[in-house]
Amino acid sequence: MWARRTRILAIGAVLTIGLLATVLLQSPAPTQTVDELMASPSEHLDQEVAVRGEVQDGSIDNSTMTFVLEGSSSTLTIRFTDAMVSNGLDDNRTVYAEGILLYEDGEYIFEANVIKTSCPSKYEEAAEDEE
Numbered sequence: 001m002w003a004r005r006t007r008i009l010a011i012g013a014v015l016t017i018g019l020l021a022t023v024l025l026q027s028p029a030p031t032q033t034v035d036e037l038m039a040s041p042s043e044h045l046d047q048e049v050a051v052r053g054e055v056q057d058g059s060i061d062n063s064t065m066t067f068v069l070e071g072s073s074s075t076l077t078i079r080f081t082d083a084m085v086s087n088g089l090d091d092n093r094t095v096y097a098e099g100i101l102l103y104e105d106g107e108y109i110f111e112a113n114v115i116k117t118s119c120p121s122k123y124e125e126a127a128e129d130e131e
Contacts, residue, residue: 031096034071041108044101051076051110057091069095069110076110083112094118 034053037044056075059068065081067089078097089095099112 034069034076035074036071037101038071038074038076038108041101041103045103046100048098049101049110050096050098052094052096055089055091055093055095060089060091069097076108078110078112078115080112080115083115085115086117088117089115090117 031050031052034051037049037051051069053069053071053076056068056070059066061067064079066077066079069076069078078095078099080097083097083099094117096116097110097112098114099110102109102111
């Protein structure tokens with residue numbers, strides 16, 4: 001009787017430790033602004049990164065599947081060839097992107113696998129209510 005109970009407790013403990021280790025090891029990197037990321041881009045090369053910024057006006061190019069994300073003082077080219085893109089990717093929209101920072105042909109490129117956009121209608125309604 002004790003042997004069976006001990007085995008069940010041991011298996012439960014191993015599964016719990018495995019689950020906790022998985023959660024802790026796969027925790028997402030904190031989101032950085034374009035300016036924070038580009039302050040020291042070499043530290044993040046070939047690593048999974050989360051970045052946010054505003055889509056530069058007129059920079060979306062559907063033929064090359066790229067756009068430029070800008071911060072206050074820096075810009076970053078985002079390539080979204082294989083990315084899951086939420087509806088509403090447009091000029092001057094705030095964007096959150098997850099992916100890998102690469103260095104190609106003398107330029108930093110962010111290879112995105114997830115792109116999420118903010119919902120402007122929510123903010124526009126709030127601005128109208130304040131007026």
